[in-house]
Amino acid sequence: MAHVVVVTGAASGIGAAVARHFGGLGAHVVVADVDEAGGTAVAREVDGLFVRTDTTREADNLALIAAAVAAYGGLDVVHLNAGIGDGGGFGEDDYDRARQHRVLAVNLHGVMYGLHAALPALAAHGGGSLLVTSSMAGVGAAPFDPVYAATKYGVIGLVRSLAPAWQDKGVRINAVCPGIVRTPILRPEAVEYITAQGLALAEPAEIAASVAGITAGEETGRAYVLQAGRSPEPVAFPKLELARADG
Template identity: 35%
Template structure:
């Protein structure tokens, strides 16, 4: 308890899923939490539940980030933790030359530019923070290629590169910048992809070493570590939370529920 005592945290995409779990855990560990999202009703509910503040924030809009910085400055005077959790996935898998251009650009606006705008806008407040930490939530798809997902994968690779480069820039200021790379996590985003893709995901996780989807709380636990002073010597690094997905090769699933694996 109190691993984040007196720290101020802003978490984007925090109305539900991983972001909401991060907000809940951070608040339980003593942080003052700003829940930021474009989903106003669930966002306000999450903020109420954790005893924090709610802020409407479209991460792809620089003006929204400037307003967010003004809010944090007026309310807290500094920022210790920035979690760039907000992100979107493509509407459906498609070969790269079949991807809608507007959808391609939107992925970059949210997944990459959103973090870039946020770190820039919050930098003066992070400089006033107590060993400030920036956490960019990327994906295992930011570390490997995936067929029929070129735009999404490229956006997550870009976020990985952004993390490493900004960590070099901000290290001399005492600000740490790291990325988390979740595997297949049971979030509202995953749960709404449709029965066919859910079945495909279930087959995939069945072949992973741990053989199941991750839970939002497991991503929140990694975010807590990176936000805390326990990670004081970690910067510019990538932390996978993927049930062994990238370890490979995958195991063969049992033929029936009663069969065991050696």
């Protein structure tokens, strides 16, 4: 039986590549995005279903998962990939409350709504894999966009904290942390600058192949760095142990 795969932010970039990859494997793919034209085109390409989804709205997340289950009978893989950047900074010239709230709404609250909608449905179908797109900014530093970095750290915390509770229900929860990827979010001048520095850009299709491999594995509660030409690299987090008082 073909797997059922839901991908948010799937009208372009990494999300579109993930949809195409799973479509090429014969999966039933549900493409979710606010971009109706782009999302419809990708869904048509993979012979899947497009559901217009504003991930900042809890009702849209619930409707997305309900539509996938109604169309295909259940869920096997959910990739919460939708995200944006440019949250500004904290100086006099770049502080913008509205921009900050928008980045938080999409990158953090949107993931929370997606988790709330998808996890019970995955468990009800006998288990499956849920993947969240974080970023290398979520395990390092991003001076150019600290608000974006905060949200990407946040989703890794969600993944690591939720994974143990859902493991017994057969649901694996992991995060991917892509590096520099050739997507529409990068302006042409940014691509020129990056390549001039001798840095490699990963192609979305390369990231998608890694995503598929991670969802097929048995690990849970992990975050994987994805860079051009490299296999997924699990992030090593410190093991925390409670200190005991003497005596």
